[in-house]
Amino acid sequence: MPGLERYPICCPVDRQVWRNVLRKGDCAIDATCGNGHDTLALLRMVADESGSGFIYGFDIQSSAIESTRCLLEDSSTQTRRLVKLSLLCHSKMEEVLQKAPWLVAFNLGYLPGGGKDIITLPGTTLPALHAASRVLAPGGLISVLVYVGHPDRTILRVQLAAESWSCCKLERLNRPSAPLLLLLLKK
Amino acid sequence: MPGLERYPICCPVDRQVWRNVLRKGDCAIDATCGNGHDTLALLRMVADESGSGFIYGFDIQSSAIESTRCLLEDSSTQTRRLVKLSLLCHSKMEEVLQKAPWLVAFNLGYLPGGGKDIITLPGTTLPALHAASRVLAPGGLISVLVYVGHPDRTILRVQLAAESWSCCKLERLNRPSAPLLLLLLKK
Numbered sequence: 001m002p003g004l005e006r007y008p009i010c011c012p013v014d015r016q017v018w019r020n021v022l023r024k025g026d027c028a029i030d031a032t033c034g035n036g037h038d039t040l041a042l043l044r045m046v047a048d049e050s051g052s053g054f055i056y057g058f059d060i061q062s063s064a065i066e067s068t069r070c071l072l073e074d075s076s077t078q079t080r081r082l083v084k085l086s087l088l089c090h091s092k093m094e095e096v097l098q099k100a101p102w103l104v105a106f107n108l109g110y111l112p113g114g115g116k117d118i119i120t121l122p123g124t125t126l127p128a129l130h131a132a133s134r135v136l137a138p139g140g141l142i143s144v145l146v147y148v149g150h151p152d153r154t155i156l157r158v159q160l161a162a163e164s165w166s167c168c169k170l171e172r173l174n175r176p177s178a179p180l181l182l183l184l185l186k187k
Numbered sequence: 188m189p190g191l192e193r194y195p196i197c198c199p200v201d202r203q204v205w206r207n208v209l210r211k212g213d214c215a216i217d218a219t220c221g222n223g224h225d226t227l228a229l230l231r232m233v234a235d236e237s238g239s240g241f242i243y244g245f246d247i248q249s250s251a252i253e254s255t256r257c258l259l260e261d262s263s264t265q266t267r268r269l270v271k272l273s274l275l276c277h278s279k280m281e282e283v284l285q286k287a288p289w290l291v292a293f294n295l296g297y298l299p300g301g302g303k304d305i306i307t308l309p310g311t312t313l314p315a316l317h318a319a320s321r322v323l324a325p326g327g328l329i330s331v332l333v334y335v336g337h338p339d340r341t342i343l344r345v346q347l348a349a350e351s352w353s354c355c356k357l358e359r360l361n362r363p364s365a366p367l368l369l370l371l372l373k374k
Binding site: 158159160161162165166167168169170171172173174175182 | 362
């Protein structure tokens with residue numbers, strides 16, 4: 001479409017937001033690896049030629065961690081040094097982290113092709129959001145893609161103090177089945 | 188705050204969005220001049236040294252048009268050539284326009300310091316939005332700031348075909364009194 005380059009803001013696609021936020025050398029977290037496509041996208045955004053930049057990836061399904069590892073190894077030579085994947089609930093991210101991330105990305109849904117009984121649930125997502133809020137670098141961003149009908153829409157109730165957080169919900173008006181995007185910016 | 192330059196997307200402030208959309212030499216519309224501050228901001232975004240760029244401004248209150256004219260003349264040498272102010276309802280913008288705008292900006296509220304009985308009303312705002320949708324350049328944007336409690340929130344019901352429009356609502360989660368921002372992007 002004409003003029004698309006004018007619209008980093010107007011297309012509420014989470015990857016476009018990440019691209020604006022991240023710099024080479026940053027640390028970022030994929031809190032929901034799934035099949036690894038977002039993990040790889042994040043790695044490409046932060047990895048630079050000198051080998052700085054770092055990605056932590058989390059998933060509770062071993063098949064997701066395995067798919068992510070395969071995708072990364074096929075696509076990047078920097079996987080081993082710059083990515084740490086953990087078969088661990090994202091609510092426990094603090095047990096693993098050694099660097100403060102600039103971005104924590106959540107994609108709340110089913111693992112594509114995986115069991116629909118294993119989904120991210122409010123019981124762990126809200127604690128995970130709060131863990132992310134603690135570890136995030138000042139100025140950093142938590143991005144949460146929430147699919148319509150998914151129980152994790154309850155996380156819209158997340159309460160973060162307006163003095164310290166700028167919290168924004170982006171909703172598509174004429175695509176009712178499109179996911180919501182939450183952007184939680186730590187001041 | 189640290190890292191603010193990373194967030195053109197995350198701060199749903201309409202002027203930041205305009206700055207991303209507009210280029211020098213563009214045509215833009217301030218559909219609600221008010222006291223003229225947005226009109227001036229838009230003029231500064233599009234006016235270049237060669238004297239291209241053009242702003243149309245509309246308001247139904249003569250005091251608003253007068254305030255805007257004074258502000259512009261005090262602040263810019265290019266007002267006379269590059270701005271056309273019309274004491275006219277924005278639903279009639281097509282009667283005046285000679286160029287296709289890249290941006291049409293609405294700020295739906297009261298004129299600061301003006302009469303509270305004169306407000307933008309759904310009866311004219313929806314027709315104005317549709318007029319804007321017709322005149323907008325392909326790839327252009329309609330931005331609408333809607334204050335909480337204002338009757339113009341009914342314009343959230345605006346229906347634009349998803350094939351031709353990307354429509355997004357940005358809402359602050361932890362500032363319930365903050366205005367909504369609608370972004371209507373013509374594909």
